[in-house]
Amino acid sequence: MNDARLHAERAARQRLLNCYLRESGRSMTATGDGLARVRLTAPGTALVVELRHRSVFGHHAYGDETWLERPGEPRLSLANREFMTLVLAEVEVVAAHAFPGIDGGARRSAELIAHINGSIGATARYLRHDRLAHHGDAQSLTRTAEQSLVYGHPFHPTPKSIEGFGDELPRYAPELGASFRLHYFAVHPDAVLQRRVAPGPWLPPDVVDAVRGRPGIDGYELLPVHPWQANYLLRQPRVTDLVREGTLVALGELGEPVYPTSSVRTVCDPSFPTSWKLPLHVRITNFVRNNPVEHLRRAADAGALVAQLAPRWRHRGFAVLAETGFRGVDPARVGQDLAADFAVVYRENPFADGRYAPRVVASLLEERVGGAPDLIAEVRRSAGAGGVTPEHVGQWLRRYLRISLLPLLDVFGSDGVSFEAHVQNSLLHTEDGWPARFWVRDMEGTSVSRDRLRNCELAPDSPLLYDDEEAWRRLRYHAVSNHLGHLVAVLGRFTDADEARLWRVARECLLHAGGERAEALINSPVLPAKANLVSRFARRGEQPLYVDVPNPLFEVSR
DSSP states (O other): OOHHHHHHHHHHHHHHHHHHHHHHOOOEEEOSSSEEEEEOSSTTOEEEEEEEEOOTTSOOEEEEEEEEEOTTSOOEEOOHHHHHHHHHHHHHHHHHHHSTTOOOHHHHHHHHHHHHHHHHHHHHHHHHSOOOOOOSSHHHHHHHHHTOOOSOOTTOSOTTOEESOGGGHHHHOGGGTOOEEEEEEEEOGGGEEEEEOSOOOOSOHHHHHHHTTOTTOTTOEEEEEOHHHHHHHHTSHHHHHHHHTTSEEEEEEEEEEEEEOTTSSEEEOTTSSEEEEOOEEEEETTEEEOOOHHHHHHHHHHHHHHHHHGGGOOOTTEEEOOEEEEEEEOHHHHOHHHHHTTOEEEEEOTTTTSSOOOEEHHHHHSOBTTBOOHHHHHHHHHHGGGOOOHHHHHHHHHHHHHHTHHHHHHHHHHHOEEOOOOGGGEEEEEETTEEEEEEEOOGGGOEEETTTOOSOOOOTTOTTEEOHHHHHHHHIIIIIIIIIHHHHHHHHHHSSSOHHHHHHHHHHHHHHHOOHHHHHHHTOSEEEEEOHHHHHHTTOTTSOOEEEEEOHHHHTTO
16 A cells, blocks of 8 residues: 555544544543553443544544454454444444434445545545645745645545546646636626625636627626536536527636635636635535525625724734625526526635735645644744744744734624634735734635624624524634644644643633633633534534534633
């Protein structure tokens, strides 16, 4: 077996076991010989693993060997599939408690193992591909980060599962350095559904120039489409009818090449001040990634809200990449499903001038084969000749919190806006290795507390509106459990700064900042965490289960 496959399988086992430990509440007991035991449901049985690193917040790292321990029998070495089968048998027990009445455990396990193996295969392929080299300029650095997320979510069982591209994966996968030109459709004005909530260009000038004077499309609106999606749509009988009747005109590929970002379906032309969140009829992790009307409305409502509120925010180094609107084909003409496969969301891309070099935080936190995550190189650069001492790492973390978590908490406390600031939605620009600017993106995941929102225009039935506790839960999960927990785990593992010490630094920073939400956060014994494994096993990804996990910000005060 090649090294790439071994690394991919190890990463998959790590994610599967860490998900199980978090979602079941089971503990892991170190045995003192570099191993650890996880007690299983059957009396006297245990899973034994090589423990390479133990994390305060569950980001444990393991070696390649795993064993099953039974009473009175020698330990049984487990192959990768045997390991997965064993863990998923335990997951079935947890799922039965969480979702009473579910059945078909063996079928569910087999299905999930197939998806895990698909994710492993994709990861191995990405690892065999030479990482895209950046050329020192800001835009190249940003692209390299977006296209280097080869392992994915640390608490998801199938983070790189992708179904639909088939043999065309190399043409479209960001992890393989893909770039391509967009296909365009011209849409008859009577069939357009669109909403603009903020200024900004939607069409590159060269695209407009390329179709100027083309007969038969006067007054039509241009709609960018992913090239894979265009081929998919043009095979649909209803689209064929729309083209024949003149409602749609297929214009082919136009404009400069774009590259897919870490989400696969959002694409960027680095020289253009707008990026495009495109629909893709491809299953990525759990879902087919299209843009239904409710998602469009959420994104547009959030973009409009940010346009109203952002001018009064005073958080140096913090900003939001807002959606400026959407355009698609009216579902009243083509139906909801087909409309979701056409609709495009437009997002600010303020980095076209090359002034900043933001990198997606998820990529900065990923361990590289044979080396530390890229984030650690930034910490070392900031330390200079003084070296990376625990004190220096603490200072680096304080600077990071000042431009990320503290503004996120303040915005929620003052205006009730809860951004989906997980690590793949967060961008960081450093200066001399120090955190300097932070952006949060993807407004479709925004939620707003109806109890806190004041003096803003938002329809009472907006899908953004949530009860205060639910909006607060979403913020704590994305910004703390997902984001801060991962960041602190990486800093604690790859420097001499102890992870618990860094949680104390974070607590002190929040105490110093003050505010109602900061105090509520550090005084809560638990944090919410999404149970991706159990939810995926139960096929409840659209409405995932959440579990409570111990809050290190509270624990370190005891």
